[in-house]
Amino acid sequence: MLFKDIPGLESIKSTLIRSVQTSHLAHAQLFDSAPGGGGLALALAFSTYINCTNRSEEDSCGVCASCAKMNKLIHPDFHFIFPIATSKKIDGKTSEAFLSYWRSFILESPYRLLPEWLDYISAENKQGNIAVEEARGILRKLSVKAYEGEYKILLLWKPDIMNASASNALLKILEEPPFKTIFLLVSDQSDRLLTTIISRTQRIAVPAFSDKDVRTFLMDHTVSESTAKHITYLSDGNLSEALQLVKETGDDRSGWFIEWMRSCYKYDVAHLVKFADSFDGMNKEKQKGLLDYALRLFRDMLVWSHGAGELLRVPEEELTFVQNFSKAVNFESLENMIQEVNVAYYHIERNVRAKMVLLDLSLTIAHFFQRR
């Protein structure tokens, strides 16, 4: 991973680069990242940069022997610790046994969340854990002198899920670090870290990606401009979520929503029944995604009808629809609609028959239109 592969976050990148150039490398650094943010990607690019033998003022060279190994995450001076869980697929009690899976998981994309990782290894529970033995094993991993690079680097992903004994074992190491070793802690829930760990590290705050960065990133990865705009709007700077949405796309949420609302408005019961039928045939994630989308637009309409239209992040194509729709219902109805969609969402989550849920919701919404 090179810095240039990561969208935006320019000032953080230059701070990291400067710290290498001026040899002011803190031995323990905490990448305190927004969920789905650039924390892990930055830590990887930073590690690559630290050991690159031909780095420029902006980035690693990407081609030297060190970069080539970092590129595959097989550099002998670069170590990982990450959460694991019991898995039918993999037999092992420490992250070592999961390493090859971990490498391909991260090489696919470094903008990912713990549940995705646990899915990837077919974990039997949905927690994930970094055991105290793992923390103690850190010293063994680092006890040999750096083979090739100047520094040994240990990247610890999700220190926030460590229990007290593992955290304390880590703390001990951070207090008396081995020579020429750098610890990079990457967390997307730093509020769950022991304050003693936070105080032993240099904190690097990594904010969520900007809308522009998400959009550009998606368009650079062969997503069409209109879909990219759409997904950017839905993902709130969370690149992990944006990439998940790209996978699910194919479903045109806004088209679906607009057609649904038109049928409600016209009180076209026959069409609403058909709609409910097709909704019933979708998987639960997609059903929830559509209701989520409806909720978001309803909330935006509420904002719009309160005269705070400039706050909206609605993509241009939907703006006209939102404006017209807001004129067709009053505040109270809109608030009720939000309430009803929330109830429907709750029912879908609890496996109430989707067809009934959507038809019920459609008819309720149709009534609100009648009442304006």
Ligand SMILES: [Zn+2]
């Ligand atoms: Zn290099």
